[in-house]
Amino acid sequence: MSSDTDAPDLTRSGGIEKLREGTYGGFFVACAVISVLTTVAIFVTLLSDAVAFFAAVPYSEFLFATDWSPNTVGGRRIFGIVPLIFGTLMVTITAAFIALPVGTLTAIYLSEYASTRVRSILKPMLEVLAGIPTVVYGYFALVYITPLLEATLFPDISTFNALSASLMVGIMTIPMVSSISEDAMSAVPDSLRQAGYGLGATKYEVSTGIVVPASISGIASSYILAVSRAIGETMIVVVAMGSQARMPVIQEGLLGLPYFNPADALLDTGMTVTVAMVQIAGSDLTGGSVAYDAMFALGLALFVITLIMNILSNIVSERYREAY
C-alpha cells in the first residue's frame, strides 16, 4: 500500500519503531477500556444519586407507596414506584401481545416458507420498523392511531392513552423478536426437517412441531430481549401516553376477589417509569433536590431490570440451546 517507501527493517531494532507499535497498541487498549468504563460510569452515576435519594426517602415508601407526585407544590411529596411499575407493566404486556405472536409468525414465515427473493425484500423492510425514531412512533400514536381508535372501536378513549402507545411499542419491537427467532430457526439443521418429511409430516407440522421446539431457546431469548426493550422505551409513551401516575380502580368481583378492568386503564392516561424520569428532567436538572435524585433511583431500577433480563436471555439461549 502507501508505505512501500519504508525500507524493511528486518532486525526490528529501531527504538522509534517499538515506540510506535506500543503507542498504537496502547491507544487501542484505551479505546476498548472506555466501553468498560462506560458501564462503570453508568453504575456509579446512578448509584451515587440513588444513595442520596434513599437517604431522604425510606425504602418502604419507594417500594410500597401507591402514589407518585415528585413536584407537588403545597402538599407532601410522595415517591411510590408502584403506580409507575403498574403503568410500565401495562404497556409492556400489551406490547408483548402484539410483538411476540406477530414476531414469531414472521420468523416462521421467513425461515420456513419465504423464498430467497421474498426474504431479501421482507427482511430489510422489517429492519426499517426498528430504525424509525421512537419520537416519530409516539407522534403517530398520538395523532393518527388514537383518533382512529376513537372513531372506530373505543369512542371514550382519552387523548393520551396507554393503548395506542402500547400498540406502537409492539410494532417497534416486532423486528427484534423476528430477527433473533429467525436466526435460531435457520440454525436448526435441515436433517431434522427432512426426517419430519420422511415421516410424512406436512410443512405446517414440520414448522410448528419440529423447527419451533428445536429453536425454542432462541425464541425465548428474543422474547426476553423484546420485553426488556419495551420496558425501557421512553419517547413513544412520553408523547402518546401522557403523564399522570395512576393506580387501577380495584373492584370487588365474584366471590369477593378484587380485580380491575384492564380496558379502563388502557384507554386512559398513565405513567411509566421512563415517563416519570423525563417529567422530572423537564423541571429540575441542576441537582440537589430529592426529585433529581429520584430520577437516578428510577434509572437504577430500570438499568438493573434490563441488565437482569439481558443476562437472563443470554442464559436461556446458552443453557437450553440444543447443540447440533
Add this chain to the structure above:
Amino acid sequence: MATETGTKFQAVSRLRGTVFEYVSLGASVFGIVLLAALLVYVSIDAFDLANASPQWLLTYFLTLVVPLIGFCLYSADDRQITRRTGLAVGGGLVVSALVFTGVEALVGPIDRLSWPLVYLFVFVVPTTGYTIFAANQETVGGVGFGLLGRLLGGTALGLAVGVLFLVFDPQLWMLAYTFGLLPAALAVGYGQWRPDSGMSSKALPIGIVGLVVAVGLRQVVPMYPTDFIIYIWSVSMPIAAGGAALVAGQRGRTAALSVGLVPLAVAVAGGFAAAGFGLPSKTVLLVLVTAGVPVAVFISRTLTDGEGTIGLVLPILLAAGVLVGALIVDFAGFPAPDPWLDPSYVTSSPSRTPVDAGLYPAIVGSVIIIALVAVLSFVLGVGTAVFLEEYTAGSGWMGALTRLIQVNIANLAAVPSVVYGLLGLGLFANFLGFGFGTAVTAAFTLSLLILPITIISAQEAIRAVPDSLRQGSYGMGATRWQTTKNVVLPEALPGIFTGTILALGRAIGETAPLIMIGAATTVFSAPDSIWSKLSAMPMQIYAWANFPQAEFRYGVVAAGVMTLLIVLLGMNATAIILRNKSEGV
C-alpha cells in the same frame, strides 16, 4: 407435501397448512403495512396533498413521473419489466378508482384521502421505485442515478459544511489548513511522486507542527481576509484539487484541469452572483463546489468511458419536468397544495404561529451534534474493534479482558437510551461541567449510546477481511500496526463506514437522552458555538407534538417528522450504496 394421489396418504388436509402460511405471511407484513399507511398519512399532511386538486396531480404525473418511468424503462430495456410497469400503472388507475369509490360508497368518506392519492401511493410510488431499481442495474440508469445522487449528496454535504462553519471558526480553519493540512498533503503527494524521498513519513510531523503554529497564530494575527475568500482558498480549492487529482491519474491533464477549474470557476461566479440576488453567497459557493466537483468527475469519467452517456440527461429531464409542471399549473390556475414542508420551513425559526414556524435551529443543532458524534464514535468504535479483532489473544489475561469487553458491549447495547441520558446528565453535564444541553454534552452522550453498535459493525467488517491478507503482510515482516494500517483497515473501511452511518442514523433520532441532559426543546436562533445550548430535530418534534392546535399537530409536526425521515433515508441510502460498492468490487 406427502399427498400423492392414489395412496391412502391423501387424507392429509392441506387446509390447515395453507391457512397457517397465509396467517404468517399476514403477520410478516402487518407491521410494514401499518407503518406504510402511517407514512402515507404523514406525507399527505406534510405536503398538504389532501388539498391538491386532481388536475395538479395529473400535471405533475405527466411532466415528472411519466418521463422518469420512461427513462427507467428505456434504461432497463426489458420487455417483461415494461409490461409489468404498464400493467401496474394502467391497471392500478382503474383498480384504485373502482375500489376506493366502492369503499367510500359502502363505508363513508375517508378523511384526507381521495382515489388519486390512493393511486399515487399504492401504485405509482412503488412502481416508480421498482423501475428505478431495475434501471439502476443497467449502464444508462446507473449513469443517470449516479449523477443525480452526486448532485443531491454534494448539495447536502455543502449545506452541512456551511452549517458547521456557523460553529467552528473559519479563520482558525484557514490557518490550520494553510500551515498544517496543505503542507502535509503536499508532502504525501511529493512522497507518492518520488518514493525515494521518504517525504510521506514526514507528513504527520509537518502537519502537527503546522497545526500548533496555526493555533498560536490565531491568537496573534489581527487581520483576516473575508469569509468568502477563506472559503475559496481553504475549502473550494482543495476539493477541486482533490477532484482533479482523482481524474489526472487515469484521464490526463486536460481532463483534470477542466474537472478542477470549471466547477471552481462556476462556484466563485455563482457565489458573486448569489450576493446580487440576496442569497447567502458563502453557502452557494460551498454547495456549488461540493456538488460541482463530484459531478464534474463523474461526467468526465462517463464521457471517457463512452457508455451510457445518454443517462446524463436524467437531472435535466427531472428539472425540466418540474419547471414545465410549474408553468402549466401557474398558467392554467390549478389549485395547488400549500405544503408545510417548504423552503421557508427549513430556513426559519420556531414560532408560536404555525405558518411561520420553522425547523432551522433544530436542523443546525442536529448537524453539529451528528458531526461531533461521527468523529467520536468512529475513533472509539474502530479503536475498540481493532483491539478486539487484531490485538488480542484467545487465552491468558488478554483473553479474559477480551471476553469481559465483549460481554460488556452486548450488555451496553441493551441499556435503555434514557439511562444513557442520566449518564450524560450526571457525568458530562453536572460532574465534568460540559453544560446542560450543549453540543458537547449531547455528542458525548450519544457517542456512548451508539458505541456498542459501532463497535459490533466495525468488528464484523474487520472480521470479513480474509486472513490470508494478514498472513501475507506478517510474512513480509510487517508489524502488527503496519498490518492493521496498510492491510486490514483499508479493506474493512467501506464496511466500517456503512456501520457507522447506520449507527449515526440511530443517534440522529434519539430524543430521550437529549431531554435528560437538558437540551432545549425550542431555541430561536442557530447555535454559535459547541458550548451553546441547542435543540435538535427530534427535540423540536417532541416539543411541537404537545401543542394542541391542529395546525401544529397535523401540519408543522408532520413536516418535521418528514424532514427527519428524509435525512434518515438519505443516510441509510448512502450506507447501502457504500456497502453495495464495496461488495461489488
